[in-house]
Amino acid sequence: MSDDEREEKELDLSSAEVVTKYKSAAEIVNKALQLVVAECKPKAKIVDLCEKGDSYIREQTANMYKNVKKKIERGVAFPTCISVNNTICHYSPLASDESVLEExxxxxxxxxxxxxxxxxxxxxxHVLQEGPITGRAADVIAAANTAAEVALRLVKPGKSNKDVTEAIQKVAAAYDCKIVEGVxxxxxxxxxxxxxxxxxxVTNPDTRVDDAEFxxxxxxxxxxxxxxxEGKPxxxxxxxxxxxxxxxxKNYHLKMKASRFIFSEINQKFPILPFTARALEEKRARLGLVECVNHDLLQPYPVLHEKPGDLVAHIKFTVLLMPNGSDRITSHPLQELQPTxxxxxxxxxxxxxxxxxxxKKGGGKKKKGKKGEKADDSTEAEPMDATTNGAASQD
Incomplete structure (x- = not known):
C-alpha cells in the first residue's frame, strides 16, 4: 500500500480517531445550537446570536487537542446563520446590523x-412562541423533519442519490409543501x-448532478x-x-490595495472552509470582497428568499455511514407540532x-461516553412513528 493510499484509508470512518473527531465536533455544534435556541427571544439582535454561536464553537474547540505535537486545525466550519420567516438561508449579518427577532x-x-x-x-x-406549533407553520416544519427522517433511512449503502431526491419531494407534497429548489x-x-x-x-432541467450510490x-x-x-429561491x-x-x-492578481489586504487575511485565517465577513475588518471588507468575488476567488453563499408571507423550514444533519448502520450525529429536539x-x-x-x-448480536451494552459525558444515544434511532404528527425528533 502506498503512503497516499494509507493516508486516504486513515482519513475515513474506518479509523476510530476520525470517528471520534466527527463525534466531538458534533457534540460541540449540538450544544452551540442548544445555546443559541435558548437565547432566541423577542428583541434579541440577530448578529449577537450569530456571534454567540460562533464564539461558543471557537472556545470549545480551542480546548481540544492542545497537547498534541502536530498542530490540529479546529473551529467554525460554517458560520452561524439565523434566517427569519421567508428568508431561506445564509443570513449572518455584519456587526453594524440592527435586525431583531419578533414574537x-x-x-x-x-x-x-x-x-x-x-x-x-x-x-x-424554531418558532418564537409558547405552546404547540399549529397550522401551516406546523405543516412546513413537519414536512422538513419527516423528509429528513426518510432521508436518514435511505442514505445507506446500496441506495442512490436519486432515491432520496424522489422520496423527499413525495414527503413535502404529503404536507402540501414544496422542497426548495437548488439545495x-x-x-x-x-x-x-x-x-x-x-x-x-429537486430534479429540474437546469440542475443536474451525477448519479451516485452511497x-x-x-x-x-x-x-x-x-x-x-413555490420553493423557488x-x-x-x-x-x-x-x-x-x-x-x-482560482488565482488572479487583484488591482485594489483593499482587495489584496482582505484576500491575504482570508488566505491566512480561512484558507479552505466558509467564513463570515464579520470576522474581517468591516470597511476594507466591503470594498475588497467585491473584487475577489468578481474574479471568482471567493464563492459567495447568497441570502435567498421566498415570497413575503411564505413559510420556510430548514433541517440539516450530519450522518456517518458506519458498518453497523447510519449514525446521525447532529440534531435538536423539535417543538410540539400539530400539522393540519x-x-x-x-x-x-x-x-x-x-x-x-x-x-448488534448478543444485545451488547451501550458504550459509556468519556468521563463526565453522557453516552451518545442520539443515533440509536427506532423506526419512527408516523401516525402521530410525522415530526418525531431525536435528542
Missing part, C-alpha cells in the same frame, strides 16, 4: 464545527464541506428545506451576502418504519 418569527438556525477538518453541520427550525446535500470529507457526491433536492464509511450533510410557497439583495468560501483552484393533516401515505410510512441501525 411569532420562524427561525432557521444553521451552523457547523470542525476538528482537524472533520466537519459536523446542523440546521434547525444540495453533500458528501463531507476532511476539510471538504461540499464533496463531489451530491443529493439534489457507500460504507462515507459522511453526508443532509440538507432539507421546505416551503409553503430568489436573491433580493447582494449586499446581504456575508458568507464566502475561498475557491482554492395526518400523514397517511403508506409508502412514506413504510420508509419511516425502516430501522437505522443494524441490530
Amino acid at each position: 411569532g418569527d420562524i427561525l432557521k438556525i444553521d451552523m457547523g464545527c470542525h476538528i482537524d477538518g472533520f466537519i459536523a453541520i446542523v440546521a434547525h427550525t 444540495l446535500s453533500h458528501q463531507l470529507k476532511q476539510f471538504v464541506i461540499d464533496g463531489n457526491k451530491v443529493i439534489l433536492s 457507500e460504507e464509511n462515507e459522511v453526508y450533510a443532509i440538507d432539507i428545506v421546505t416551503s409553503t410557497g 430568489k436573491l433580493l439583495d447582494e449586499k446581504q451576502t456575508t458568507i464566502y468560501k475561498r475557491a482554492v483552484d 393533516k395526518p400523514l397517511e401515505d403508506p409508502e412514506i410510512k413504510a420508509w419511516l418504519a425502516l430501522g437505522v441501525k443494524t441490530k
Whole structure:
C-alpha cells in the first residue's frame, strides 16, 4: 500500500480517531445550537446570536487537542446563520446590523464545527412562541423533519442519490409543501464541506448532478428545506451576502490595495472552509470582497428568499455511514407540532418504519461516553412513528 493510499484509508470512518473527531465536533455544534435556541427571544439582535454561536464553537474547540505535537486545525466550519420567516438561508449579518427577532418569527438556525477538518453541520427550525406549533407553520416544519427522517433511512449503502431526491419531494407534497429548489446535500470529507457526491433536492432541467450510490464509511450533510410557497429561491439583495468560501483552484492578481489586504487575511485565517465577513475588518471588507468575488476567488453563499408571507423550514444533519448502520450525529429536539393533516401515505410510512441501525448480536451494552459525558444515544434511532404528527425528533 502506498503512503497516499494509507493516508486516504486513515482519513475515513474506518479509523476510530476520525470517528471520534466527527463525534466531538458534533457534540460541540449540538450544544452551540442548544445555546443559541435558548437565547432566541423577542428583541434579541440577530448578529449577537450569530456571534454567540460562533464564539461558543471557537472556545470549545480551542480546548481540544492542545497537547498534541502536530498542530490540529479546529473551529467554525460554517458560520452561524439565523434566517427569519421567508428568508431561506445564509443570513449572518455584519456587526453594524440592527435586525431583531419578533414574537411569532420562524427561525432557521444553521451552523457547523470542525476538528482537524472533520466537519459536523446542523440546521434547525424554531418558532418564537409558547405552546404547540399549529397550522401551516406546523405543516412546513413537519414536512422538513419527516423528509429528513426518510432521508436518514435511505442514505445507506446500496441506495442512490436519486432515491432520496424522489422520496423527499413525495414527503413535502404529503404536507402540501414544496422542497426548495437548488439545495444540495453533500458528501463531507476532511476539510471538504461540499464533496463531489451530491443529493439534489429537486430534479429540474437546469440542475443536474451525477448519479451516485452511497457507500460504507462515507459522511453526508443532509440538507432539507421546505416551503409553503413555490420553493423557488430568489436573491433580493447582494449586499446581504456575508458568507464566502475561498475557491482554492482560482488565482488572479487583484488591482485594489483593499482587495489584496482582505484576500491575504482570508488566505491566512480561512484558507479552505466558509467564513463570515464579520470576522474581517468591516470597511476594507466591503470594498475588497467585491473584487475577489468578481474574479471568482471567493464563492459567495447568497441570502435567498421566498415570497413575503411564505413559510420556510430548514433541517440539516450530519450522518456517518458506519458498518453497523447510519449514525446521525447532529440534531435538536423539535417543538410540539400539530400539522393540519395526518400523514397517511403508506409508502412514506413504510420508509419511516425502516430501522437505522443494524441490530448488534448478543444485545451488547451501550458504550459509556468519556468521563463526565453522557453516552451518545442520539443515533440509536427506532423506526419512527408516523401516525402521530410525522415530526418525531431525536435528542
